[in-house]
Amino acid sequence: MNEERKLMISVQDVTMTFRREEDRSGSLKETVTKLLSRKLKFSTFTALHDVSFDVYNGDVLGIIGRNGAGKSTILKIISGIMKPTKGNIIRNGNIVPxxxxxxxxxxxxxxxxxxxxxxxxxxxxxxxxxxxxxxxxxxxxxxxxxxxxxxxxxxxxxxxxxxxxxxxxxxxxxxxxxxxxxxxxxxxxxxxxxxxxxxxxxxxxxFVSHDMNQIREMCNRVIWLDGGTIRMQGETKEVCDAYRI
Amino acid sequence: MTDINFKKIIRIGLIVYFAAIALFTVGTLSRLKDGSVFGLPKFLVYGAVVLVLTVCVLLYVLHLQKRLKSGKDAFGLRVLRTIHKYRFLIEQLVTRDFKIKYKRSVLGVFWSFLNPLLMMIVQYVVFSYLLNFRGTVEHYALYLLCGIVIWNGFNDCSTQSMRSIIGNAHLITKVYVPKYIYPVTKVLSASINVLLSMVPLLLVTVIYGLIATPKLYLSFAVLLLPLALLLLLVFCIGIGFILSSLMVFFHDIEFLWTVFSTIWMYATPIIYSLEMFESRAPWLITVMQFNPMYHYINFVRSIVLYRTAPTFLEMGITALISFGTFAVGLLIFKKCQDKFVLYL
CATH class of the missing domain: 3.40.50.300 (P-loop containing nucleotide triphosphate hydrolases)
Structure with a gap:
């Protein structure tokens, strides 16, 4: 590991909450009638909860986790497609998704x-x-x-x-x-x-993947997301071994 | 990422500014010749206003230059940088839309010329021979053509830009690009057609003017045509912002808009003229002031047909409508844009 490395991405306490109407209406009429009859219910779904990590220059960071753990959401937030509900992203350098x-x-x-x-x-x-x-x-x-x-x-x-x-x-x-x-x-x-x-x-x-062999081969650090929070992060071998179990 | 070439931008910007001032002055000469404001000759007041404006522009340029040198951020610089960064994408999106439009048609881009002409002929035949509107409006064919060209331009821009966000959903959910680009490029590509339709308009005006009695020649006021189109463009972008963001949340807007724009079209004096209602409904003229499209169409008719620039008050109102709509649209779009990706 180099001592002085440039910080490329800093994810700070990112929380992403989706607000879902029970069945989302796509039309004006439906929304208005629901609003009038006070039937417009919202249920929230937290895809990411207080996630923080830093990525330094030259890192190959693997993100693993089961379906729905928030992997794609964090990628979308980092690339700027979505704005997080809470928290900050610092990006230094151009990102190609x-x-x-x-x-x-x-x-x-x-x-x-x-x-x-x-x-x-x-x-x-x-x-x-x-x-x-x-x-x-x-x-x-x-x-x-x-x-x-x-x-x-x-x-x-x-x-x-x-x-x-x-x-x-x-x-x-x-x-x-x-x-x-x-x-x-x-x-x-x-x-x-x-x-x-x-x-x-x-x-x-x-790098997001379900193929553990690729992750082991490519990455020097791995983050394990589970249910929107970081379950574990660190050296590839450690995290991958833990994920297996 | 290469930084902006500030000197080059300033040079081009100033050339455009002075060219615009020159065009505007020549175009409005007929309005400047006589008359007075606050007891002073009109052209003196005009000269003073232009001078003050020029000083303001130059001061702002100096301010930006200072900010650039000290490495500080400024709103103007940020806007320039964003445009610089995405100009290639804007160029590509505009050319795509333009190419796609006529891709599979035999006559291709000639439809931009033909369409307003054919529309004019159909409406001329219907309304002048069957309903006898001809007698009440001088140069009725040209009167129609001005209205049709401007209205079609607006209609095209608004319907195209309305679908710009949902139509590019696959991009918005995958790649980060400032979302303003989508409605703006749609309006820009549609406005190429508006620009092209100026060719038949001016051509017909010249040819018609030679045959008609009394003869009708183009005057210097025609130099204001770019200004009229620019104001229309700004208005359309504002409308595009509003419609495209509403469309994300309510797809009904598409159908509502078709009905609404039809109503709006008949509420605008395109095929009829306000003079027809002078005696029957004099209140209509007052109400019409609140119809934005009336102002744009009147602007064009004034410089093409009546051979004189609109009054400065009239031009001011038109500009106010344009930039007001633009500001409102921008505000709505800015407020909604973070939610787009959740609803697409």
Whole structure:
């Protein structure tokens, strides 16, 4: 461990409470009639309760826990998609979330146009994207189809393009929700290797996975979330061994 | 992340500012020539106002420069930085919307020219031959066209931006981007069409003006057209903010809005003129002052059809409506935006 490391993310006493109406109404009429008849009930659901941790430069932090433990919620809060009900997040550095591939694709546009659209959504700058364009096309192995509208792509081709765009990132903080291996066997190998390369390349990574082998292999620290609170955090081996039981 | 090139922004900003002042002055020349305010000739007062405004602008630029040098934060700098950071995304989203619109049509972008023309012809035939509105309004075809172009522009912007948040739900729940971008880009891409529809409007005005009796030529007042469109744009963005945030919570807004906008259209003098009701319902003119669209359409008709700039009071009211709506929209959007992700 280095002595002086830059603090990249600081999560301070974050609590996230969702307010759920019993059955959420989507229409004006329903809400008004319910309000009038005082039937509008709220039940609260606490997804995260007073969670605090720090992430330093170069950390590969694994987040484990069962379904509904709050893993995805904490990732969404860190990347700024959600605002926590209480608590603070301090971020130093640009964050690239690799949550779901191809969210920003438009199926009427060609592969080329989608590279730029999706790249812009992921926060790349224009000159950077232009310089990386060839690399993206080569990686996706879709050069022959790059001017074809996306609606004519097969689902495997779409995933390959999406992965290739996301894979050229050089972020300071990378957020990964499960390792993404897409496409045919050959491409799966390639994409897995690229992910490992990205995560092992000295960037700060937040990594959510159910695959304990991957967690043991990649991470130097692990946080175990259970029912919205941190059950345990520390060295990978310690936490993973405890989680098994 | 590269920082903003402040000098370049200032240079371009000042050029745009002085060009705008020049255009505005030439455009309103007909209103400045004679008349007086507080006993002083109008053009003197105008000159003083412009001078004060220019001094204020320059002072603000100096203030920002000082803040930038000392490394302190300022509201203006924050806005510039955000726009700088996301300008590529804005550019991409606007081009996407624009491309998608005509992607599978044969005539493509020509529909932006054709649509208002065809609408005008249909309504002209119906209302001038069947209902005989022609006699009461001079240059009825052009009168119609001005109204149609502006109303369609507004309608397009508002319906497009209404769906901007729920339509981009898959992005909002996955990637962090300032949410203001979505309604703003929708309005921007729709307003490209408004801009394009100015071509048939001006073309028809020139051609029609040559054949019509009495002849009708474009005047310098037409230089105010960019201002009219800009004010409409600001108004539309404000409406877009309001509609798109309401839409997240109540999907009924979509259907309500279709009905409401139809009512609004008939409540606006697009196919008829207020003069028709002068004797029957004189109160209508007072009530109409509260209809924002009446002001925008009147603005355009004034500079295209009546060949004169609107009065300064009229322009002030229009600007007030635009920026007022924008401010209200911004406030509502700001208040709601953290809740969007929970309801999408």
């Amino acid at each position: 690799m949550l779901e591939l191809g969210s920003g694709f438009d199926f009427d546009l060609s592969g080329r146009e989608n590279i730029f659209l999706n790249g812009a959504i992921l926060g790349y700058e224009k000159p950077y994207l232009f310089s990386k364009y060839e690399e993206i096309v080569d990686f996706s192995e879709l050069r022959d189809f790059i001017d074809v509208p996306l609606r004519n792509y097969s689902s495997g081709m779409i995933m390959r393009l999406a992965f290739s765009i996301a894979a050229v990132v050089e972020p300071e903080i990378l957020i990964v929700d499960e390792i993404l291996a897409v496409g045919d066997e050959n491409f799966q190998k390639k994409s897995r290797a690229r992910m490992m390369e990205l995560m092992g390349g000295g960037t700060t990574v937040l």
